[in-house]
Amino acid sequence: MKKTVCFGEIMYRLSPPGYTRFCQTQTLEATFGGGEANVSVSLANFGCDSVYVTKLPNNPIGDGAVNELRRYGVDVSHIARGGDRVGIYYLEKGASQRASKVVYDRKGSSISMAEKVDFDWERILTGADWFHFTGITPAISDSAANITMDACMFAKKMGLTVSCDLNYRKNLWKTDKAGEVMGALMPYTDLCIANEEDAGDVFGIHAKESDVSGGALSREGYMEVAEKLAARFGLKKVAITLRESLSASDNIWGAMYYDGSDYHFSRKYPVHIVDRVGSGDSFGAGLIYSLLEGAASCAAVEFAAAASCLQHSVEGDFNLVSVAEVMGLVKGGGSGRVQR
Amino acid sequence: MKKTVCFGEIMYRLSPPGYTRFCQTQTLEATFGGGEANVSVSLANFGCDSVYVTKLPNNPIGDGAVNELRRYGVDVSHIARGGDRVGIYYLEKGASQRASKVVYDRKGSSISMAEKVDFDWERILTGADWFHFTGITPAISDSAANITMDACMFAKKMGLTVSCDLNYRKNLWKTDKAGEVMGALMPYTDLCIANEEDAGDVFGIHAKESDVSGGALSREGYMEVAEKLAARFGLKKVAITLRESLSASDNIWGAMYYDGSDYHFSRKYPVHIVDRVGSGDSFGAGLIYSLLEGAASCAAVEFAAAASCLQHSVEGDFNLVSVAEVMGLVKGGGSGRVQR
Amino acid sequence: MKKTVCFGEIMYRLSPPGYTRFCQTQTLEATFGGGEANVSVSLANFGCDSVYVTKLPNNPIGDGAVNELRRYGVDVSHIARGGDRVGIYYLEKGASQRASKVVYDRKGSSISMAEKVDFDWERILTGADWFHFTGITPAISDSAANITMDACMFAKKMGLTVSCDLNYRKNLWKTDKAGEVMGALMPYTDLCIANEEDAGDVFGIHAKESDVSGGALSREGYMEVAEKLAARFGLKKVAITLRESLSASDNIWGAMYYDGSDYHFSRKYPVHIVDRVGSGDSFGAGLIYSLLEGAASCAAVEFAAAASCLQHSVEGDFNLVSVAEVMGLVKGGGSGRVQR
Amino acid sequence: MKKTVCFGEIMYRLSPPGYTRFCQTQTLEATFGGGEANVSVSLANFGCDSVYVTKLPNNPIGDGAVNELRRYGVDVSHIARGGDRVGIYYLEKGASQRASKVVYDRKGSSISMAEKVDFDWERILTGADWFHFTGITPAISDSAANITMDACMFAKKMGLTVSCDLNYRKNLWKTDKAGEVMGALMPYTDLCIANEEDAGDVFGIHAKESDVSGGALSREGYMEVAEKLAARFGLKKVAITLRESLSASDNIWGAMYYDGSDYHFSRKYPVHIVDRVGSGDSFGAGLIYSLLEGAASCAAVEFAAAASCLQHSVEGDFNLVSVAEVMGLVKGGGSGRVQR
Amino acid sequence: MKKTVCFGEIMYRLSPPGYTRFCQTQTLEATFGGGEANVSVSLANFGCDSVYVTKLPNNPIGDGAVNELRRYGVDVSHIARGGDRVGIYYLEKGASQRASKVVYDRKGSSISMAEKVDFDWERILTGADWFHFTGITPAISDSAANITMDACMFAKKMGLTVSCDLNYRKNLWKTDKAGEVMGALMPYTDLCIANEEDAGDVFGIHAKESDVSGGALSREGYMEVAEKLAARFGLKKVAITLRESLSASDNIWGAMYYDGSDYHFSRKYPVHIVDRVGSGDSFGAGLIYSLLEGAASCAAVEFAAAASCLQHSVEGDFNLVSVAEVMGLVKGGGSGRVQR
């Protein structure tokens, strides 16, 4: 069993039910989510020995986050406890032309106030094969950025593969700071994952011609961006997710994976969306799992794309699907016939 | 801040959850709605000083209606209290080929039994810029029709702009009575709003060729109807909403606005429907707001169409969207990307 | 009023709400369903004197099943009481590329352990016009198969029309046993109903060219299957439902009816799915009702297809629509306009 | 099996969930209830052939009422269909010192507008043993009072036992009119049921000393009231329920039954209230059932008191308990130990 | 109509449904509450022109708080907008021996970061009769304490009556700091409200003999505390609520009011608790309203105690009861009979 370690912030995800708006609701659906936690749960579902590292307060909300991760089989034994609060993200689901809306309330969370001393990376990473983080974690505070750097250095030294999902969040930092901090982390990174906008936002790397909001970036554009990313930072591998947003209800979803020599494009899936948040993370987890299992580049990107295709049909941040379900879709499924 | 006054009936809207049918449910979602109240809430959301006038009983259900309007910022200080009951409309949401179903239970409502003495229009309309009513209000009772006439006359005398949404309801009156009563109100009306069937039902004004149920009325047909309406009643402006019903789940939505000289057609939006009731009202409110803000005809109809496009994605009668959200759609949005 | 009798197993249908997965939910929606019970409720809705026969335990869950049938007007006076348990089927609704998932927990149910002595078919069938069963009932136990045979023999002897929906369930029996048992029941059957896979699974009857999972079986293929079925068993009539599964959210739905001389294809409906389970049963019920009412072959298959089209938009196994609603769709509806 | 017939109004009962107030809620629990309907369901639960007679509109809400009665085994074949609406009663549950609150919205209901011609009493009452009505039905309209008189006269002529629960509703009529109308119906009544206030409100019959709101009426007071009632109208039997209201959460409940010669007091039950509405009806049904079964006076009042004691612990108007459960309480239960 | 002004923090109140614990729930009931906001809503319900002052962020959660206050008739026109977040308090309801649990997550809320310049007290207080604050507001930040002082000084200068509920919160500050800051605010205070522990926690004022956790403080003890409080700070009036906690489900509730010359004890109410949070605030609001209406001391404390008795039976922080309901309880009600 492969062992993976993810580090980041898990938040309380509070969401009005169905398609009601914030101003209408008197109840909130309360789950947990966050980039790296989502990856961690996915990897546990896929059968990895999945460790998730963060800091959470010693109160019932912090306990709730731990319980939720544990429920899905994540190893929570390295989570530091203390600090003030669990960060929150309020999510209002969109539909048709009305976009989903996220209100962050994560300032002062325990992980944003954590210090290096909270994490003994040598111990945490012992026996692990892979370390994953996203661009959100270094963005939440300077201290979190330092801890991330720490983790990356240990991971490299201890021979782990390191992956990073750029995941630019404009409300957490500006593009120049993001470029600087993420640029310093790239040398430790083997696999860089990005969506259609991240490379541009963080590193100013654009394809020559693109119309991102329309989702009309050409195949050549994606290849160009991957190549530039790899070249600038000496990355071995780059993966880019491809989303065409027809509306908040319907998207077309696929991905490209550059393995250092070739470009592999996955099938494109027309998805009718149940819950869109965390789809990038489910792609990352699918790719990490596939590569850890020794899949060929082509198979790996198909697995990852299929996993994240399915995630669009699952409520919540977490991608609660099994390897068998993903493989079923890869092997030609998707017609959605009832499985009795 | 512009001040608007709407007059009509607000009902208790009782609806089985999700797509369950009346015969299945043991709970009802309980909100409030009604043509002019919907316009009133929309105008309050857009930042107008929005006054809503009706009569409601002195009981907790009447209080609930007042509270719901007040919650969204509507001025409720001119609502008369008394009478027997809040009218009800039961709504079962359709999907795919199954149509939504409305069961009215509004007989004997306080507003239908109201008398002229309940409303001091001179006081109510003081300082207001716009008065709006729909064809539903004069249909609920002769007394309500008389009060509407009263309001229109004062509004005209006091220099307000008057708009009327024809909104024909076949279970409230017959077409000949509707034609007579509405015909008497048209001289006081500056802007007449209709959907693809109203002009025919109320005034027998049809385009030469049309297939309304299929939604296939031609652009020329709509222009012809608007012209005839304007000509017969000396109306300054006519707006017509254009709905192509593909199914209870998917519609195509747009609108035309005739400003007395030119015909302006909005973009057409393919909408995946969350809740369809009140979309005409949200169009009316968007148009009133835009015109009050001095928008050009073309911009006004685009704002109104975009506002009502978004309303299809909002639960309930009320269009709980902001000017910024509408403008976002007008300016090329609609891809539904998550707003973080 | 025509009198119909259906015999089979009604199960407790336990389903996570909305699109949540089994592993996420803390509540289950609890209704009842099962092939022949679904037909029975449909027939009661259409105004038949609809008798449903099964065996249910003497406990509150058994009472619940009785109540639910009674609620929709089914005659429950011939249900035997006793035995251990109500069978369960857990249903997780799919969406987009994620298929719906059924987990059966029906072993040891009262009906599967029932004996011949539990049912006095002569008394039950007196005055009835039609007897219906499906291939599920003989599959649940040898005893249930024997009782089914008993019922069929009495039905034939007493002059009823007998219909059978093949409904192959691979987790209940193997294809060879199914072929043997169902083959013995066919001689008593007047009308055989099947979906695109059943004839192949149960009797090894295939069209020459077909790609079932893609739903691309040609018109000729369906005609060929119907002809072979009729020929092998001397059936008078064969009906086949035609489903093209685009995804778990969107299907295209239609049917073919072979009346012994001609092939009648219904309209095809693009359905946006609310709940897919029981659509075959709603087709069967529509066909039985139509034929009992003396409809022409062409009208009968259109009624049945429209009925089952609407069933896709109704929550639960039962098709809670009226004759008027079905006829509305047959006569050119389907645009889903609000019915006020 | 004994056959009973109840006649009255069944209403839609709309209630905010839990202990929320009308002004807070966005959902309503939607069930059905009404004095005689409650009795009818109770009698069906006890195994009687229970017929319920009313008039309901031809719309889905009317269908819902029919379905709900049918679900619990009531014979609905004599319900007239037509008219405008199902009456509504809004119910807000109280707790501790906050009283439950009922808002009636029943004007213009189908039954209140029904006419004699809607009911063929000779046919309806054929084969029946018992006819039951309450003081609510003649109060809803003059026409309803006339129909009630009609039913009583036929019942008497056809040899049925007739019972009446006085059930004074001050918002439906004044005490003098109530006294006059009910006084005319008493001669047809064998058994009169009342609570601690009804006899005073309707007929001005009071005990010499009483403090009803405190629930402190003495045993002698109740005996006196029963005797006066019996004497004035020549009643054979009188039953009076005894409620001591400690708070909206806790009551003490018992009853007295005067069988024409002796006074029988039941046990007193301290009840912790789940839902109080319909407890008088559950007492009436218990008494009717017991007497029909030939129970001794003493046993009958104990059965009725125990049945209505249990009803306080059941959600909704209907008393969904079995004879076995009632007998369990009569025979010394009430400790509430888990029944496995 | 009397005009009142309350100043403080309104929080998002997130609560697992029913009696579920934090670690179990997947939904949260989402309302709003906070000491002074609760008083403000109560005063609006009682018919006052009730102004609530705070600072809330410009996001949908802030909008939600505004809407909720507006819904109940509070004047929200003086609420400052800006800052980062709405403070949260998580509430888990206790039962029997298990205590309710509050987890505060209010650090960094907009009001805690507000500055003097956000509030123009001269304008806000113009025309007002009464200013109310609690010991929570100065505890949330030094800046909030300064703004409170500002408000008090203006209120005094402008002739308003000022009331303060001590409301000690041990997780916001230590007793010595509380004593210092609150001590500085007392000179501006006319009426000081406290519960059985506050005076001791904040000012070290204890009765000679007391056993607070057992609720067994004697009448003399309360009189002694009130007298000491009044004496130390020259207060005109002191009110103390008296709670005997039998369990989380049952309390005995009453109050004492010292009007500067006499001590007035209210009735004691045995309350079966629906929701306990905000009961002190409902007492304060009842007292303020009564005194503003010119009630005698004795009547005022009875009104306030009855109002807060009822609040224990209402879900949420807000006391959604009317003057008529409170007066009904004062005048001898409390038996909880259904009000039809």
Add this chain to the structure above:
Amino acid sequence: MKKTVCFGEIMYRLSPPGYTRFCQTQTLEATFGGGEANVSVSLANFGCDSVYVTKLPNNPIGDGAVNELRRYGVDVSHIARGGDRVGIYYLEKGASQRASKVVYDRKGSSISMAEKVDFDWERILTGADWFHFTGITPAISDSAANITMDACMFAKKMGLTVSCDLNYRKNLWKTDKAGEVMGALMPYTDLCIANEEDAGDVFGIHAKESDVSGGALSREGYMEVAEKLAARFGLKKVAITLRESLSASDNIWGAMYYDGSDYHFSRKYPVHIVDRVGSGDSFGAGLIYSLLEGAASCAAVEFAAAASCLQHSVEGDFNLVSVAEVMGLVKGGGSGRVQR
């Protein structure tokens, strides 16, 4: 950290919400529970290394049970997977005089069909301090009884302390068989736990005078039963829970512990019941934890009684309380004051 091992059956617990009855509900609350699983979760909550052993099917319902245990920190690595189904128990909550009702549907569950080979007790028990089982497990099947015996023998051999809760279930076996099987297991048992009826049902051990259903067994009676139990089987320790059932809503709860030399009676708690199922298990877990921690007899029984007192206020079978919360109650709490 002490390590405990529990062995038994965990079932799906399906329960109508609130106080609704089976026949009313359309949703079921779905949790998991079962004697030994409840103990296991409690021990994990108290901080033990708690291993739970059972067999569960390889389907999503089996996964759900695993997830729920894992969520609360139970070690699930020794759960065997396979077999047909998760057993079910349907639970209807009682109130006041209406008793809670359990309908078992557990026949054919995976654990009841498990075989010795499914469990390698030597490996499972390695490093463990305590083994716990209840009388339910040997009752579900002969095979389960054999496995239990296996486990007990290994536990004894490996030096663990063994505890058994008699937990007689009359619907699983008869008293004579129970006596025989349990009698054979007693020699391996160190601590025997029973409620007021078990010793009589299983072993025919009664106190001379008792009135169990009334809960009025005297202190002497309990002492006598404990002594007899200890004497017959050479048990070191016996614990008996003491329940006085006032109603389904209110109980008085306490316990007695006989440590081989002395009898220790705990405090008695008047409990207002939220959920009664699992209270015996929570007592057992409290006692095991306390004894493992080296508590004195007197302290141990107080801890156990307080733990189970609190469990009555927690929804579900599991006792989701912490050591701190239990100690708070032991040390004199229970007044239920809000903990902020």
